[in-house]
Amino acid sequence: DIQMTQSPSSLSASVGDRVTITCRASQSIGSHLNWYQQKPGKAPKLLIYGASNLLTGVPSRFSGRASGTDFTLIISSLQAEDFATYYCQQSYNTPLTFGPGTKVDVK
Amino acid sequence: EVQLVESGGGLVQPGGSLRLSCAASGFTFSSYWMSWVRQAPGKGLEWVANIKQDGSEKYYVDSVKGRFTISRDNAKNSLYLQMNSLRAEDTAVYYCASLLGIAAAGYFDYWGQGTLVTVSS
Numbered sequence: 001d002i003q004m005t006q007s008p009s010s011l012s013a014s015v016g017d018r019v020t021i022t023c024r025a026s027q028s029i030g031s032h033l034n035w036y037q038q039k040p041g042k043a044p045k046l047l048i049y050g051a052s053n054l055l056t057g058v059p060s061r062f063s064g065r066a067s068g069t070d071f072t073l074i075i076s077s078l079q080a081e082d083f084a085t086y087y088c089q090q091s092y093n094t095p096l097t098f099g100p101g102t103k104v105d106v107k
Numbered sequence: 108e109v110q111l112v113e114s115g116g117g118l119v120q121p122g123g124s125l126r127l128s129c130a131a132s133g134f135t136f137s138s139y140w141m142s143w144v145r146q147a148p149g150k151g152l153e154w155v156a157n158i159k160q161d162g163s164e165k166y167y168v169d170s171v172k173g174r175f176t177i178s179r180d181n182a183k184n185s186l187y188l189q190m191n192s193l194r195a196e197d198t199a200v201y202y203c204a205s206l207l208g209i210a211a212a213g214y215f216d217y218w219g220q221g222t223l224v225t226v227s228s
Contacts, residue, residue, distance in 0.1 A: 091214045
């Protein structure tokens with residue numbers, strides 16, 4: 001099974017900050033990496049698929065990058081509505097696996 | 108508007124059974140792989156099972172193999188999860204989600220609101 005790790009597990013930030021979240025796969029997965037945002041009590045929402053493709057309707061302050069087995073989610077200027085938990089997920093093969101999540105909260 | 112609405116969750120004793128349903132609307136249900144994803148209280152996301160458009164292929168996470176069965180009825184635009192021999196560790200919110208990608212491996216583009224399953228005596 002492909003293991004996904006994320007760092008940091010949590011971070012505190014302020015509105016306007018640039019936020020970077022890293023996800024690492026235990027083996028090569030090409031660009032088969034996706035990012036989700038989840039707010040308390042709500043279902044996750046897809047933000048980015050294929051490592052760097054922004055879902056239609058997702059603000060352009062979100063972006064994704066890939067480098068080997070390392071993937072990065074960047075929020076260029078954090079907004080109030082972005083405080084949430086972010087998960088990466090590999091779609092290279094089954095079992096589909098998620099990272100443990102990164103919680104972004106208010107500094 | 109795409110809608111996925113889960114139902115069937117509740118409290119069940121260890122060893123018991125439960126059947127979850129997911130009603131889909133707003134998209135061509137029969138054209139999509141579908142999935143169940145769960146989230147234990149305060150924990151992360153765990154993929155549970157996938158099913159192909161025509162139901163001919165099904166995939167499960169190891170921890171539920173032999174106990175859970177995913178199925179679908181395209182005429183009713185519905186997805187199901189039959190859960191038998193339930194354990195305390197199956198306690199979670201169960202989400203229905205549509206899957207896009209290459210065959211059984213993909214990403215979850217639409218999600219339901221979830222239904223809570225609690226396994227406890």
